[in-house]
Amino acid sequence: MSVITNETLREQRKAERKLRRQISDVGGELSQFWRVLAPWLLLVAALVLAPLAWLLTSLGGVQVFTAACIAVAGVVMLGVSVHLTRGRLTLGRAHELFNVSAPVALIAYTVAFGPDKYALIGGGVFGVTSAIVWNRRHTSSAMRELEKVGRGHNAAGHLPDAWRAFAAEHMPQVSDSTLTVFTNTPDVLHAGLELGDGEVPSDLSEQLIEKLTRFAGGIRGGTTLHIGDKLDKIGITVMRTDPLKRPFEWQGPLDPGESIREPIRGLGRYRDGADLTLHLPYVPNLTPDGDDKPQSHMMMIGMSRAGKGEAGEEIDVNVMTRSDSAVVLCDAVKADQQLGVISKGAVYVLDNQNSIRAYFNKLVYATIPARAAYLGDPRRNPLGKVCKEWEPGCGLTWLLVHVYEAAALYNNQDMTKLTERAASVGIELLIEAQKGIHDRVDTNARSNAADVLMFGCKEPDDAALVLRPDLLDAGAAPWVWQNKRAGMVHTVLSHLPAARQAIPARFARKARDGGDVAAALDEYLHLAAPLDPITGATWGEPFERFVASRSAKLNRAPKQYAFAGARGPVLAGAVLLDERPSAPVLVADDRPDVDAGFDLGDPHDDEAEPDEESERAQLTRVAETVVGDMAIALDGSPEAGQVLHQAVDTLERYGDD
Incomplete structure (x- = not known):
């Protein structure tokens, strides 16, 4: 191209x-x-x-x-x-x-x-x-x-006169406008439209944009408007051919082993040839006007078979192979079918509604407070300062919680609270749904997700639920391709100017069998750092069981080694999943050999009895299990939720966090 x-x-x-x-x-x-x-x-x-x-x-x-x-x-x-x-x-x-x-x-x-x-x-x-x-x-x-x-030869000397005649007859709302041609090729027309007195950009409604496309000989949905700070001039781009009509292959993660602060490149490309790039965490001085790029939660909206799954996997693989980030996968509908290969790179996989709801509750009431206390204490984090946002080198793993089929978790108040509280501590929620309507995605959660990837939808009303009116006025029309071109998307990202958000892009196509995803994980996953122990400790016994089960599977599986680079930084106190021993390790004893046999000890010996610390730990695990079960059973009831919080407060008064 x-x-x-x-x-x-x-x-x-x-x-x-x-x-x-x-x-x-x-x-x-x-x-x-x-x-x-x-x-x-x-x-x-x-x-x-x-x-x-x-x-x-x-x-x-x-x-x-x-x-x-x-x-x-x-x-x-x-x-x-x-x-x-x-x-x-x-x-x-x-x-x-x-x-x-x-x-x-x-x-x-x-x-x-x-x-x-x-x-x-x-x-x-x-x-x-x-x-x-x-x-x-x-x-x-x-x-x-x-x-x-x-x-x-790109001059189009006839177009200004033809435009005046065409607008006077078919577009009276902008009949006083003047067209100036910058580029006119068989593939694209770039022009500027200077509006007359009293004319504003909103006069170019959807029907007028289609007439403008007809006038310039463009493709359906191929016209975008670029509206600047002033309202008297509009930039017009009319595509006569679509360079994104044919899919193209994904080349794999481009920056494995780098910090998640660096942009994720190579996901696809825009219709004008620019690379489709994502900035996920907080990055200072990133936006075009020099402001900081805040971290925001993201939504992926689009009809079935619009390419959300493939795009999500490409994003996940890039996050999994960075040196200071990790991915948690949640799918309450078809985890066995959907997650497949990609689950190998996740630090935690949850596959049913009860476990996902309990996990969200722990994120809200345990993980976020623990991470906030760590980032806000200069004596604890390696940066030695109060971190208002997650930053590389702070000692915590940046976390992407990818929720597939989020409509199945509708009306979960903890998921909505995550969109309100989790961003500053380095946790981003990626919500995937087929429609952004209020009975599928909570309205507050939708409002808190400043970043949106809008894939193909069925009707303009579906797009209006998610896209801003100014983007629709600028020519954004995801209903044109629906699910006929998987991966076509409008990238409504907070750090991008509106003109870029209105230009369609397309995610690259990964291999149908997921072979490129598996190959990328086999080659680059060793560059990623493990989950930090502060976060892992707040997830409790279910996470410990998941880690133990995965470690057992990894120890039974044939070992594979990759040499694509040095391992990422290891956090203090962390245990790598592929290095956790599957059986107790025997340590040599330097004492004299008195008896050739093994001393198994007296089963009634006092030393074999659990001490006070072990009993306390056992009590904590039991209390955590009870609270988790109560959270699942009482979810959705405000009155019951108050009872649950009172129970938690009572346990905390006895010294159990």
Whole structure:
């Protein structure tokens, strides 16, 4: 796919200015005068100057040589004329070639053999006729042909006049506007629209955008408007061909082992050729105006088979293979089918509603407070300062909680609270749903998700639930492709300007069997750091069982090693999943060997009895299980929720967090 560079734009504008000088009322007057006078000058040269040239050359005896030189010059002129008129109509081209070749041939003949009355009479009659016809053609159609050639060279000199006539008849809301063409190729039209008095960008409604597309010969859904700070001018881009019509292959993660603070590149590309890039966590001074890019939660909305699953996996793999980030996968509907290969790189996988709801409750009431206390204490975090946002090197793993089929968890208050509280401690919620309506996704959760990936939808009303009105006015139309082009998306990201958000993009297509995802995880997963112990400790016994089960499977599986780079930074106190032992490790004893047998100890020995600390830990686990079960059973009832919180407060008064 070709990308329009600054150099290309400069060349196009230079050609446009040159052609405008040729056809303008001021700069083109002299050019038009010479084009009208040219055939008469050639006729005078053939009838008057040719006999004079024969007389002069006969004095030196060089008539034949001079005639040969004139003939060669005529052939060169004919060849140049053939090249310059290659875009003209057949009749006009033939007429111009006759005007060039006939006078030169008559001049050469006269110089070589002397004046011939029959040749001069015939040349005079046909020359005058041709010159008169030339003048008539030039005044009636030559300028239109020149404009047609100009359209082929990006000038589009006819478009401003055609726009005024078209707008006056079909678009009266903007009939006083003026169109200025910047680039006009068979693939794209870039133009500026200067609005008249009283006209505003919102006058270009969806129907008018379609008429504008029809006027410029664009594809359906291929027109986008660029509205700046002022409301008197609008940038227009009309795509006549779609470079994203055919899918393209995903090349895998581009920056494995880097910090999650670095952008995620190579996910796809926009319709104008720009790379589809995501910035997930907080990044200072990232936005075009120099403001900090805040961390925000993200929603992926689109109808079934619109490409959400593949796009989500590509995002997940990039996060999984960074040095300071991790992914938690939640799917309460079809986890066994959906998560498959991608689950290998997740630090935690939850596959039913009860476990997901209990996990959200722990995130709200345990994980977020623990991480906030750690980030806010300069004595604890390695950065030695109060961290208002998660930052690389703070000692905590940046966490992406990807919720597939989020509609199954509708009305979960803890998920809504996560969108309100989790961003500043380095936890981002990625919610995936087929429709952003209020009975599928909580309205508050939808409002708190500042970043949206809007895939294809069924109707404009579905898009209006998620996209801002100004994006719809600017030409965003995800209902055009629906699910016919998997991966097509509008990237409504908080750090992108509105003009970029309105341009469609397309995620790259991963392998159907997930082989590229599996290969990427096998090659780069060892670069990722483990989950930090502060976060893991707040997830309780269910997470411990998950880790133990996965470790057992990894120890039974054949070992694979990859050498794509150094392992990422290991957090203090963390245990790698693939290094957790599956059985107790025997340590050599330096004491003298008194008995060759094994001393299993007395089953009634006091030392074998659990001490106070073990009993306390057992009590804590039991209390945590009870609270988790209560959270699942009482979810959705405000009155029951108050009882649950009172129970938690009572346990805390006894010293159990």
